[in-house]
Amino acid sequence: xxxxxxxEIRPGHLVEWTLHPTTVEAAxxxxxxxxxxxxxxxxxxxxxxxxxxxxxxxxxxxGTAFDIPGQVxxxxxxxxxxxxxxxxxxxxxxxxxxxxxxxxFTLDADAVALHREDxxxxxxxxxxxxxxxxxxxxxxxxxxWPNFIYAAVxxxxxxxxYMVFDHSNVDAYSIYRIPAEIHELYEAALxxxxxxxxPTASYVDFCAIERTNADQIDETHAIVAxxxxxxxxxxxxxxxxxxxxxxDPEGPLPTQKLMREMLVDDADAAAFEAYCRPYGGVLVxxxxxxxLIVHEIGGQRVYRTVVPFHTRVKSQWLDxxxxxxxxxxxxxxxxxxxxxxxxxxTVRAELRKNRLLSRMPLARVLRLLGSDFRPxxxxxHSIVSFVDTRGFPGSDQWQSMKAHALIxxxxxxxxxxxxxxxxxxxxxASRYPGTDVAHKNMRLYVEGLRELIVSVARDTAxxx
Numbered sequence: 001x002x003x004x005x006x007x008e009i010r011p012g013h014l015v016e017w018t019l020h021p022t023t024v025e026a027a028x029x030x031x032x033x034x035x036x037x038x039x040x041x042x043x044x045x046x047x048x049x050x051x052x053x054x055x056x057x058x059x060x061x062x063g064t065a066f067d068i069p070g071q072v073x074x075x076x077x078x079x080x081x082x083x084x085x086x087x088x089x090x091x092x093x094x095x096x097x098x099x100x101x102x103x104x105f106t107l108d109a110d111a112v113a114l115h116r117e118d119x120x121x122x123x124x125x126x127x128x129x130x131x132x133x134x135x136x137x138x139x140x141x142x143x144x145w146p147n148f149i150y151a152a153v154x155x156x157x158x159x160x161x162y163m164v165f166d167h168s169n170v171d172a173y174s175i176y177r178i179p180a181e182i183h184e185l186y187e188a189a190l191x192x193x194x195x196x197x198x199p200t201a202s203y204v205d206f207c208a209i210e211r212t213n214a215d216q217i218d219e220t221h222a223i224v225a226x227x228x229x230x231x232x233x234x235x236x237x238x239x240x241x242x243x244x245x246x247x248d249p250e251g252p253l254p255t256q257k258l259m260r261e262m263l264v265d266d267a268d269a270a271a272f273e274a275y276c277r278p279y280g281g282v283l284v285x286x287x288x289x290x291x292l293i294v295h296e297i298g299g300q301r302v303y304r305t306v307v308p309f310h311t312r313v314k315s316q317w318l319d320x321x322x323x324x325x326x327x328x329x330x331x332x333x334x335x336x337x338x339x340x341x342x343x344x345x346t347v348r349a350e351l352r353k354n355r356l357l358s359r360m361p362l363a364r365v366l367r368l369l370g371s372d373f374r375p376x377x378x379x380x381h382s383i384v385s386f387v388d389t390r391g392f393p394g395s396d397q398w399q400s401m402k403a404h405a406l407i408x409x410x411x412x413x414x415x416x417x418x419x420x421x422x423x424x425x426x427x428x429a430s431r432y433p434g435t436d437v438a439h440k441n442m443r444l445y446v447e448g449l450r451e452l453i454v455s456v457a458r459d460t461a462x463x464x
Contacts, residue, residue, distance in 0.1 A: 001172075001418050001429040003258050004136070007065045007404040009129045010160065012153040013121050015074060017081055018139060019146040020113035027094065027111075027145070033104040037095055038207035039214060039361030040323050041168045042102050045095065047378055048142035056253055058378050059408045061140035063164035066179040066403040072159040073190060074116075074152070080185035081150050081163075082114050083195070084178075088321035089202040090169050094145035106204060114150075128153065136164045136408075164406065167323065169203075172387055172405065172418075173310055174321040179403045180394030203322025210311070214364040223357055227365045230329040234304055238381035241415035242300040243445065246437025253377060257434040258409045259442055262425050263450050264457070269426040271457035279344040280351065282426075283307075283386040285456075286419055286449075288343035290384055291332040293448035297441055304331040306381045307351070309358040326358035327381070340456065379414035388421040396423055407431065415442070426453070 037045070044060070051058050068077070085091050086109045093106040122128035132151065139149035147166035152159045163178055181197070188195035217223065231238065247254065264272070269282075276285035291303035306327040312318055330350035337343040362380070389395050397403075405420075409431045415438075417430040428446055432438050 001405040012155040014119040017150040020115040030105040033106040035208035039363035043363035059137040063406040069158040201316040241382040243298040243441040246435030254433040260429040265425040268457040295334040328358040382415045
């Protein structure tokens with residue numbers, strides 16, 4: 001996981017694909033789709049609108065970059081990109097405002113066409129990077145539709161493909177599946193054979209099912225009561241990362257910076273995983289380590305956070321592109337769990353108690369709490385996330401195909417940290433407020449995390 005500045009962009013001839021103007025025109029006249037937006041989609045778009053009304057444009061796209069080797073047939077690549085787009089209904093579904101309500105519209109698959117534009121030859125990688133970032137900011141805007149774009153930088157020995165989407169369409173699981181799927185579709189089209197892909201379930205259908213279920217609870221539900229208690233313990237807010245970030249409460253939304261590095265190699269990651277397995281795995285270990293480390297940095301006696309979990313609880317959603325993510329609140333008292341083993345046990349108990357809360361959209365809960373959560377930042381809360389990517393198709397080829405998951409680093413006062421298990425180790429990436437204080441404390445956090453993981457992996461003992 002990285003940003004566009006660090007994804008090995010190389011010069012070449014730039015080609016772009018967006019939805020064809022006739023497709024966009026057809027969408028403008030569509031009737032309302034009765035399937036509503038997911039709560040997470042609505043919250044995301046409303047947040048973007050709120051921040052924009054405050055005078056700040058905050059790009060929130062994510063995407064993927066990867067290489068296709070050899071001389072690339074652009075017509076065949078276009079067929080592959082269209083075929084992939086048609087597999088995922090959310091990409092041909094958007095929203096329009098009716099008063100203060102978001103209403104969905106959805107195109108039929110046969111109405112979808114891609115428009116290709118040969119942009120220019122770029123001889124300078126830095127100039128190409130600047131162009132792509134600006135282009136993606138506009139083309140994958142949360143408040144516009146369509147809100148995704150594909151691009152390829154073509155060279156004699158291959159092409160680098162970039163596929164970028166507003167967050168309302170995708171999550172990490174969606175992104176990680178794209179390189180292998182596009183490779184399969186491209187190679188099949190090139191060979192004139194049918195691609196070895198199965199039909200995918202629709203995220204738009206999931207949105208309707210999830211929202212129907214969420215609307216059945218009210219403010220008396222036990223899930224709402226647990227969140228009410230958690231928010232009260234966080235002084236009426238959702239939690240940020242509990243170290244000093246150098247924020248000015250009265251100041252503007254700060255710019256963010258990216259921190260990205262390999263934490264440990266495969267051997268240390270595997271040993272740490274083995275140590276944590278009896279307690280539930282690496283996520284438990286990372287959260288336990290984080291509780292101890294932030295206590296060392298800032299003296300925080302209780303570590304409270306919202307843990308992201310995917311909501312693809314049925315196998316039909318596994319290959320579907322969409323934003324299948326919920327959050328569960330946990331709290332770890334360092335006084336009651338002063339060492340790594342006791343912290344592991346505490347995190348395991350907290351996750352067992354609260355994980356099912358992640359299946360209820362947080363935006364629905366906040367609405368029922370009746371609090372004024374008018375967002376002033378694109379992130380409602382900080383996160384520390386873990387994904388093991390080794391089981392994703394083609395992940396063992398990611399290094400050779402220069403595959404990256406892309407995140408946009410722009411503005412925000414929260415810390416979002418992603419730990420990703422790849423075949424060669426455990427990677428850390430975070431966007432955080434770009435202050436000197438935040439940089440210092442995030443470095444302390446990363447080094448503390450590395451030290452603890454290595455210590456557990458090599459000595460099976462936590463440092464004193």
